[in-house]
Amino acid sequence: MMVARIARAIGSQNRPRALLALVISLITIFPIYFMVMGSISPVEKFLTRDLGEILIPREVVFEHMAVVALDPVFARFALNSIIVASATTVISVVISTLGAYSLARLRFPGSEALGRFTLLTYTIPSVLLLIPLFKVVVAFNLNNTLISLIITYTTFSVPFCLWMLRGYFQSLPRELEEAAMVDGAGRLGALFRVVIPLSAPGIAATALFAFILAWNEFLFALVFTTTADVKTLPIGVSTTFTAEQTATDWAVAMSASTLSTIPIFVIVLVLQRWMVRGMTAGSVKG
Amino acid sequence: MAGPPHALGLRLIIQLKRATRAGLYLRRLSRRRPGLRRSEQVLGLALVLPTVLLIAAVVLYPMISTLWLSLFNDNLLRPDETGQFVGLRNFARLVQDAAFWKVAQNTVVLTGSAVAGEIVFGMIVALTLNASYHGRGLLRTLNILPWVVPSFVTAFIWIWMLHPQFGPVNALLQWLRVSPEPILWLSDGTLAMISLIVVSIWKGLPWTFLVLLAALQTIPEDWYEAAKVDGASPWQMFRHITLPSLRYILVIVLVLRTIWTFNSFDMVYLLTGGGPARATLTLPMRVYTSTFLEYSVGMGSAIAALMVIVVVATSLMVLRLGQVEEWG
Numbered sequence: 171m172m173v174a175r176i177a178r179a180i181g182s183q184n185r186p187r188a189l190l191a192l193v194i195s196l197i198t199i200f201p202i203y204f205m206v207m208g209s210i211s212p213v214e215k216f217l218t219r220d221l222g223e224i225l226i227p228r229e230v231v232f233e234h235m236a237v238v239a240l241d242p243v244f245a246r247f248a249l250n251s252i253i254v255a256s257a258t259t260v261i262s263v264v265i266s267t268l269g270a271y272s273l274a275r276l277r278f279p280g281s282e283a284l285g286r287f288t289l290l291t292y293t294i295p296s297v298l299l300l301i302p303l304f305k306v307v308v309a310f311n312l313n314n315t316l317i318s319l320i321i322t323y324t325t326f327s328v329p330f331c332l333w334m335l336r337g338y339f340q341s342l343p344r345e346l347e348e349a350a351m352v353d354g355a356g357r358l359g360a361l362f363r364v365v366i367p368l369s370a371p372g373i374a375a376t377a378l379f380a381f382i383l384a385w386n387e388f389l390f391a392l393v394f395t396t397t398a399d400v401k402t403l404p405i406g407v408s409t410t411f412t413a414e415q416t417a418t419d420w421a422v423a424m425s426a427s428t429l430s431t432i433p434i435f436v437i438v439l440v441l442q443r444w445m446v447r448g449m450t451a452g453s454v455k456g
Numbered sequence: 457m458a459g460p461p462h463a464l465g466l467r468l469i470i471q472l473k474r475a476t477r478a479g480l481y482l483r484r485l486s487r488r489r490p491g492l493r494r495s496e497q498v499l500g501l502a503l504v505l506p507t508v509l510l511i512a513a514v515v516l517y518p519m520i521s522t523l524w525l526s527l528f529n530d531n532l533l534r535p536d537e538t539g540q541f542v543g544l545r546n547f548a549r550l551v552q553d554a555a556f557w558k559v560a561q562n563t564v565v566l567t568g569s570a571v572a573g574e575i576v577f578g579m580i581v582a583l584t585l586n587a588s589y590h591g592r593g594l595l596r597t598l599n600i601l602p603w604v605v606p607s608f609v610t611a612f613i614w615i616w617m618l619h620p621q622f623g624p625v626n627a628l629l630q631w632l633r634v635s636p637e638p639i640l641w642l643s644d645g646t647l648a649m650i651s652l653i654v655v656s657i658w659k660g661l662p663w664t665f666l667v668l669l670a671a672l673q674t675i676p677e678d679w680y681e682a683a684k685v686d687g688a689s690p691w692q693m694f695r696h697i698t699l700p701s702l703r704y705i706l707v708i709v710l711v712l713r714t715i716w717t718f719n720s721f722d723m724v725y726l727l728t729g730g731g732p733a734r735a736t737l738t739l740p741m742r743v744y745t746s747t748f749l750e751y752s753v754g755m756g757s758a759i760a761a762l763m764v765i766v767v768v769a770t771s772l773m774v775l776r777l778g779q780v781e782e783w784g
Contacts, residue, residue, distance in 0.1 A: 184587040191584035195595045201613045201658070202601055204624060208616065221631055224624055269507035276500025284504065291515045293712070293771040295719035297743040298760040301753060302521035303514065325514035328507055357499055386606040388722045393748065408608040408726065420616060427609040434604045442597055 205431075208424035209234055234421040238411070238429055243398060247406030248430075251385055254316050254402055258323040258384035259377050266328050267373065270335035271361055275347070285336065288329040296326070296389055304393055318394045319402065323387055327380040334379070338372030339365060378441050385434055403430045519764065526761040530753035539754060546758035555734070556742075556759075563738040565649065566724075567717045570656040574713055575706070577657065578664030583698075585665070586672045596669075603662035611726030614655045618642060645735030648728050652736050656723055660716075664709055671705040672698070715767055739763050 204224070211227040238244050272278075273285045303322065304313075312318040346368070347360040355363060366373070391405045398406065411419075411426045526546055530539035550556045585596050602610070617623050618641035629635045641651045675698065683693045721740040724730060730737035730745070737745075739759060747756030 184589045187584045187587040188589040188591075191581075191587075191589075191592070191595050194581055194584065195598045198602060198658070198661070199598045201610075201617055202605065204617060205609070205613045221624065221627055224627070265506045265510065268503040272500040272503035276496050276503065278497040278500040281500065281504070284508065288507065288511060290768075290771050291511055293715045293767055294515060294519065295740060295760065295763050295767055297719070297721055297740040298522050298764050299515060299518040300743070301525065301747050301756055301760065302518035305521075306518070321510075322514060325510050328510060332507060357496060382604055386604070388607050388726070389744075392725075404606055404608045408611075423612055424616070427612045431605055431609050434606070435601065438600065438604050439597065442600070 202431075205424050206428055208421060209428045211421075213421050234425040235429070237422055238425040243406070243410060244426060244429070246399060247401055247403045247410075250316060250400060250406075251403040251430075254319050254323065255381050255384040257316075257320045258327060259380040261320070261324045262327040262331050262380040263373060263377050265324070266331035266335055266376065267366065269328070270332045271339055271365060273332070274336045274339035275344075276357070285333075288332055292326075292329045300389065300393060303390075307394060313394060314396050314400055315394075316400055319384075319387075319391055322390050322394070323380075323384040326387075327383050330383075331376040331380060334376050335369070335372055338369050342368055374441060378437060381437065382434060522757045522760050522764070525753055526757035528754050532747060532751040532753050542754065546754045547762070549755070550758055550762070558734070559737050559739060559742050562649070562736060563718060563740075566652060566656065566736070566738060567714055569653045570660060570717050571710065571713045573653065573657040574660045574664045575710060578661055578668050578709070581661065581665040582668035582672055583694075586669060599665060600662045602658050605659075607659070607722035608726055610655065610659055611723065614651070614658075614727060615642070618651055642728060643732055645732055648732060648736050652724065652728055655727060656717060656720070659723065660713060664713060667705065667709055668702065671702050675701045711770055711773060715770055718767065719763070 207224065207227055210230045210232060211223075212229055212231050215223050215227060215229065269288075273281055307313045307318045342365060346364050350360040350364045351357065386404065387402075388404045391402050395401050395405060398410070401409070407423075407426045407430055411423045527541060527543060528539040529542050529546070531537070581599060585592060585599065605613075617625050620626060620638040620640050620643075623641075625641070626635070626638050629639065639647065642648050679697050680693055683697060688696070719740060721744065724736060724738050724741050725744070728736040730741045740763070743756045743760045743763070746752050746759060
């Protein structure tokens with residue numbers, strides 16, 4: 171259906187580009203499609219090496235999905251991921267909204283240098299921070315806790331959120347805030363009643379980035395968490411569901427992967443427009 | 457130059473807000489533009505303080521600490537003892553170690569190939585998704601998805617895709633009669649590196665094409681119209697309009713992707729584990745193995761310190777080339 175729609179592309183000059191785009195998209199999406207098929211196809215069918223069977227399965231089973239979804243260990247990982255990602259998102263958005271507004275509007279001595287410095291931080295190798303942070307986390311008895319992950323992820327997402335929101339705030343007409351202030355609202359009143367409501371799309375995009383970062387992060391979770399009760403999905407699933415011995419294990423691993431990825435896909439599909447807009451506005455201006 | 461893509465949306469929002477309180481403020485607008493008073497500067501500092509404290513505690517302190525630790529021979533298993541001061545001996549050992557240079561070489565090969573692939577394919581994807589046709593929005597969304605797939609899931613998928621017996625990659629190659637024998641993708645040094653590069657490109661392509669696409673949309677359409685009137689071929693238009701307009705953004709994409717790929721740990725750890733026989737071991741992996749598997753905090757820190765020198769040099773290049781105010 172989509173193929174037919176694209177084939178009817180307006181203007182014949184765009185048809186080759188549309189076809190090329192379609193081919194590239196199908197190749198790009200195949201591994202993800204393959205993951206979903208791997209989790210809902212009967213195991214023996216999937217091992218036949220029959221390409222047709224892999225592309226369009228004739229039979230669909232949900233037993234592997236059910237095994238994972240009903241597993242209390244998986245539920246624990248998922249809950250931990252939800253806690254860490256939500257907390258990171260809320261804290262990052264609050265901190266970076268205040269900071270970005272300050273850098274966008276309230277110029278103080280050194281604010282430009284500070285802006286540049288925060289940008290530099292997101293080019294620093296995370297392995298560089300790993301060793302000392304691990305020592306600090308151990309010193310404060312925070313190893314094997316979700317709090318250590320929340321603090322770390324918040325710091326990683328703040329520089330990026332700050333730059334996205336700063337770009338967004340700078341693009342708002344200054345006059346709106348000034349008018350609010352003339353009418354008696356203070357600087358903070360103008361921020362909360364005028365700037366933040368107007369920046370809702372930018373803030374949503376920022377929140378999305380913080381959430382994805384925290385949901386997907388691997389390295390620090392690998393080092394900071396050791397027991398199953400505090401592991402997040404990336405570490406939990408990759409250490410628990412990778413027996414790699416039998417085909418059934420693979421089907422279960424694919425089901426766990428699919429279930430770990432679905433929440434992110436849903437968020438992206440819902441917020442896609444805001445995400446691309448926020449990203450292009452904040453981080454890279456053409 | 458046209459404004460950022462969100463400018464249109466912003467204008468719409470402002471139209472809607474006309475009737476609301478924000479709109480009323482706008483109409484009662486005073487001509488006086490108040491200058492920044494001292495109290496505002498204090499507020500500015502106060503608002504940015506949480507960011508500064510957080511970055512100082514979780515980025516700045518560890519960074520300096522790593523440079524400091526690289527001068528000692530601390531052992532991870534004896535956290536209460538401070539190691540001996542060894543000066544630059546950790547670095548001297550690294551420089552003389554042939555295995556370290558092999559790891560550095562692997563990192564350069566991976567980073568260079570992956571970034572080159574991302575930029576070439578990213579450009580092709582951006583160009584094909586910039587034309588106007590039905591279903592374009594859907595194709596854009598599909599192409600973004602690999603970016604948000606968690607890295608452990610990416611590794612799972614590709615390990616299975618590349619499975620010698622059951623993977624669809626080998627099935628396809630056999631069906632096409634390219635290779636009658638199953639190819640052992642992750643068990644051969646060179647093939648494992650190629651696999652790692654392909655997977656890195658797959659994961660990094662969305663970011664690259666999104667940024668290039670955003671930049672393509674700022675090129676005025678009438679430039680192409682004018683070129684067409686003059687009888688320019690598509691290649692000539694690409695060569696003389698598109699590429700020069702993107703020159704600046706291409707440099708930024710190149711430098712940022714290089715830094716991020718250079719620093720990336722997850723894919724190597726999860727897909728190949730640095731193997732087979734260290735053929736895909738990279739610097740970030742080596743920092744991890746030195747510190748957490750060999751317990752040598754000093755050596756791990758020394759490798760990390762060498763990495764940061766490379767990255768900071770590249771970052772300063774971004775700041776100079778990019779003139780941050782222009783794209784912030």
